[in-house]
Amino acid sequence: AALEAMARTGGAQEDKVTPEEDATSYNNFYEFGTDKEEPKVLSRGFVSTPWTVQVEGLVKKPRPYSYDELVGKIAVQDRTYRMRCVEAWSMVIPWRGVQLRDVINRVEPLPSAKFVEFTTLFDPKRMPGQRSAVLPWPYKEALRMDEAMHPLALLATGMYGKSTLPPQNGAPLRLVTPWKYGFKGVKSIVKIRFTDRMPNTTWNDANPSEYGFYANVNPTVDHPRxxxxxxxxxxxxxxxxxxxxxxxxxxxxxxxxxxxxxxNY
Amino acid sequence: MWALVILPAPMLVAQLLLDQLGADPIDKLERLTGHWALRFLIASLAVTPLMRLTGWGWLVAQRRFLGLAAFFWAIGHLSVYTVLDWFFDWQEITKDILKHLYITVGMTAFVLMVPLALTSTKASIKRLGGVRWNRLHSLVYVSVIAGCLHFFWAVKKDVTEPLIYAGIAMVLLAFRVVWQPPARR
Incomplete structure (x- = not known):
């Protein structure tokens, strides 16, 4: 069986799906605490229905979309992706979701849009981690338009064969860009904004020498530490x-x- | 007394075996052993101020005890790092120590503890003489500062905990500057 796996993966180690228990109890989601075990506990009871996403900036018609309007009519796909955290650990997660480009096409950005920015909910009452200023809230991430339109880019709406995300994994809508470090995967998205200038992003703002805009997984470029x-x-x-x-x-x-x-790290 | 030092160790092993250390048990063990090393090291710094404040000379034995306890946990921390984290990948470990400042600083904190542990016996004090022995053992100040820095740089963003450790260490170090022992006649 080992030889067979070698043949199939070209000698690379095999990617076994991470146990669901691990993927849902070991989370970097500072909105619910900076310890990895905290988000599961502190997000218990987080309600993500109803959910509205504000679509802003360089689009044909900026307006709020209900969750169903935004993604409800788009075909759901199951995609198992590796996830590499900037902290040098990784998982293999079976996501369920919609292609980001389908969502983008749906809201019709203008040709002048060069970047798309995503913002996490800011609500310290529901997200207790936001009561301390460990990061500049709300959490923001962004992609260049061509990155966002790439077929691998997913807006996850579920995982492990389920059609909803656990709160600690970014319910109800979360970005997944598997070729980038995990922190690009902005969670609990309430705003999508199109712009012609490279937006500020949270970790880049917090520590520009350590976290860049692109955050592509790259074994040849070390984190400074x-x-x-x-x-x-x-x-x-x-x-x-x-x-x-x-x-x-x-x-x-x-x-x-x-x-x-x-x-451009 | 040593039971107190070793006590967290079987707890950690039990947690490891019972799979209570979360999704990344090696990372967790690495952190926890490091915390204990730094806690004991800082606690050892508290003994001298306490002796000066209370005049209780018998505390000096506890200082040695706490220092050795810190060394014991530092060895544990280093073992987790070399065996569990890197599994004797000396090439990567060497690169890690040379290239990454927080590891360099952590190794420094450990290396400085070695001569202190080796000369912790009464016989060593006699052999070196009190003045020289004291001078050698002031290396602990460098070690504790390096240890705090190591913790601070190891953390990704939330530096609350390392700042608490560093704060306590600074107070204990400052005490020594502010409150010099009266000159002997």
């Missing part, structure tokens, strides 16, 4: 080598051709 060459897959003992673009280079490398990835 730790190496990014290897990672520990949750549930495994030995570290494995981190792959360029988290193993999605064939699909996404062309988005960055000609760019100096050491500067």
């Amino acid at each position: 730790w190496s990014q060459a290897k990672e520990r897959r949750i549930g495994e003992f030995l570290k494995r080598n981190t792959l360029m673009f988290n193993g999605y280079a064939d699909q996404v490398a062309s988005l960055y051709s000609g760019m100096d990835l050491r500067r």
Whole structure:
């Protein structure tokens, strides 16, 4: 069986789906506390229905969309992706969701839109972690338009075969860009804004020398404080080598051709 | 007394075996052993001020005890790092120590503790003489500062906890500057 797996994966270690228990109890979601075990506990009872997403900026018609209006009519897909955290651990998560480009096409951005920005809910009453200023709230992330239109980019609405996300994983709507570090995966999205200028993003604002706008998984560019060459897959003992673009280079490398990835980290 | 030092260890092992350390038990163990090392190290700094305030000379034995306890946990911390975290991947470990300042600083904190642990016996004090022994053991100040810095830099963003440790250490260090022992005649 080992040989068979070697043949199938070209010698790379196999990607086994991370146990659901681990993916739902080990979360970086500072809105619900900075310890990884906290979000599951502190998000208990977080209600994400009804949910409204404000669509703003360079779009044909800026307006609020109900969750159903925004994603309800788009075909749901199941996508199992590797997730590599900037802290050098990783998981394999079976997401359920809609392609981001389908959502974008639905809200009709103007040709002048070059970037799309996503904002997490700001509501310290429901998100107790926001009562301390550990990050500049609300959490914001953004993609270049061509990145956002890439077929791998997903807006997750569920995981592990379920059609809703647990609150600690970013219910009800969460970005998944598997070739980028996990922090790009902005959770509990309430605003989508199209713009012609590169938006500020939360971790980049908080610590620009450590977290860049692109945040593409790159084993050759270390975080200033730790190496990014290897990672520990949750549930495994030995570290494995981190792959360029988290193993999605064939699909996404062309988005960055000609760019100096050491500067654009 | 040593039971107190070792007590957290079987607890951690039990938690590990019962799968109570969360999704990334190695990371958790690494953190917890580091916390205990720094706690004991800082506690050892509290003994001298306490002796000066109370005049209780018998506390000096506790200072040695706490220092050795810190060393014990530092070895535990380093073992988790080399065995569980990197599984003797010396190439990566060397790179890690040389390239990443927070590891460099943490290793410094540990290395400085080695001569202190080795000369912790009464016989060593006699052999070195009180003045020289004291001078050597003032290395603990460097070690504790390095330890606090290591913790501070190891944390991604929420530095509350490292700041608490550093704050306590600073107060205990400042005490030594502010309150010099009366000169001996």
